[in-house]
Amino acid sequence: MVTSDSILRALNHFGVTLELLRVSDAMVKAREFRADEELFDLLDDLRDTYAVLIVDSERRISGIVTSYDTTEYFRRYAEDIMLVEDIENTIKDYILAAFTNEVSEIDQMALNQSIEEIIPSNKELKGKFKQAIGVYLKDNISSQTINNESIENIFNDYFQPKKQEKTFDKLTLFEYTELFLHNSRWTKYSSIFSLPPKAIRNLLNPVRQTRNDLAHFRGEISSQQREQLRFCKDWLSRHQSAVSDHFKIGANEVTQENDVECELLTAQKTSTISEISPADETVSLNRSRYTALAIWLQNQTVGQNKLQLTFQQVEEIIRDELPVSARRHRSWWANDSVNHPQSQQWLNVGWRVASINMNEERVLFARIEEQEKAYINFFSTLLAELGNLSDFPVNELSQDGRHLATVAGVPIKGSQSANLTFTFTPDRKFRVELYIDKGTSKHNKHIFDALYLRKDEIEKSLEESLTWERMNTRNTSRIALYRNGAITDTKQELQELQDWAITIMLKFQKVMEQNVSEIVLKLLN
Secondary structure (H helix, E strand, O other): OEOHHHHHHHHHHHOOOHHHOOHHHHEOOOOEEEOOOOHHHHHHHHHHOOEEEEEOOOOOEEEEEEHHHHHHHHHHHHHHHHHHHHHHHHHHHHHHHOOEOOOOOEOHHHHHHHHHHHOOOOHHHHHHHHHHHHHHHHHHOOOOOOOHHHHHHHHHHHOOOOOOOOOHHHOOHHHHHHHHHOHHHHHHHOOOOOOOHHHHHHHHHHHHHHHHHHHOOOOOOOHHHHHHHHHHHHHHHOOHHHHHHHHOOOHHHOOHHHHHHHHHHHOOOOOOOOOOOHHHOOOOOOOOOOHHHHHHHHOOOOOOOEEEEEHHHHHHHHOOOOOHHHHHOHHHHOOOOOOOHHHHHHHHOOEEEEEEEOOOOEEEEEEOHHHHHHHHHHHHHHHHHHHHHOOOOOOOOOOOOOOEEEEEEEOOOOOOOEEEEEEEOOOOEEEEEEEEOOOOHHHHHHHHHHHHOOHHHHHHHHOOOOEEEOOOOOOOEEEEEEEEOOOOOOHHHHHHHHHHHHHHHHHHHHHHHHHHHHHHHHHHO
């Protein structure tokens, strides 16, 4: 086989012009595969060569598969999966809309009861079992009656009990469909969707089958199946505005838009000594571009639990364009903590996408209440244990459910020039830090620079290497020690994180108190 790559290699190695080469000089050996072999079997070969040959039983060439062919195959596969995810996520949005109150809070109890209704149980099977036993006794032992307690015990011994309760996010596409089209709720949707539930089920059932084919790699789906996915996705998305209006999703957040625009301009300017402004997180070149969105969400004031943004405003925050898929696919905005780098950013800082309107290009973010409680529990325990072991006064927690806690001011006596803090960062790190924020950039940088001159001495005293963040474009500076950790870690991991934080802070405070006090004293003199 001769390829463009093999010709270039021949020209390079022989050092001649093209007209001097023969076909045999640029030939390369190509692996042969049969048409009925699995596609995955030839991927390793395509990693090292441009193409492979498809042959029949007599080794006659029936086709050629190139690296482009496989790339295009998996591109179509990924797009098909995204279409299925778009459909599933849109159905989930519509279901949750029916359980959302006027302040965009989900009635979890009602939702769980509705899920219970559509999960299959053994109740009907138990009735048939009793009937069968009754028939048997009538035909064989007519004098004996049915003992219901005995029947109950036998049934439970030989038949599996009802499956364990499922959470909403763990349901299957079939179960989402049943939940969406259930008779007890359809009256809430009937004014929005003109078609009856049976027609919508006719549309969604083949989608479910296609989804199963894709999930189990049962070959490439047909063009008819792909067209059906696109039709279903488009049909569902056309009702987004009507569903939002009917259930008043985000209605109370509309007035936030002007405030959001104002905050976009001022978020980088606000900072106080009493607590760190999350806007002072640095976004390095190797961080995700969506880190800026996570930092901006973290910077929202306590009590601001929901924010509605346009896609354009999101782009202003990240200072970059959203990818094309963010405007095409509802699944791009899914709250996926594993596969989506963008959603990992907002989930890591305690926010989720509560609703999305693809047609109007609007997204509603809401705080995750469970994470707020987790922050309060974590820092309450941490500060209490630190206070029991320290010989310096430790601040009380503000109980606002934020991702950080101010431990103490430095120096302890006189005018304080910095704060000691514990902070969870957007990229799943935890840090112990000295945050220098006197309010005057010149003064802050002078203290940082004076401390940096003592870098070797300070790190030797701590027996730790520190991160020195001067942050030249901002008024503030930071000296910190980082460790992997997030509030969503396991109980054991959080306990280990607290133990580490206490050990480090006890040493860190002592060293920083001494050095900052000396530097401040020199400034005063």
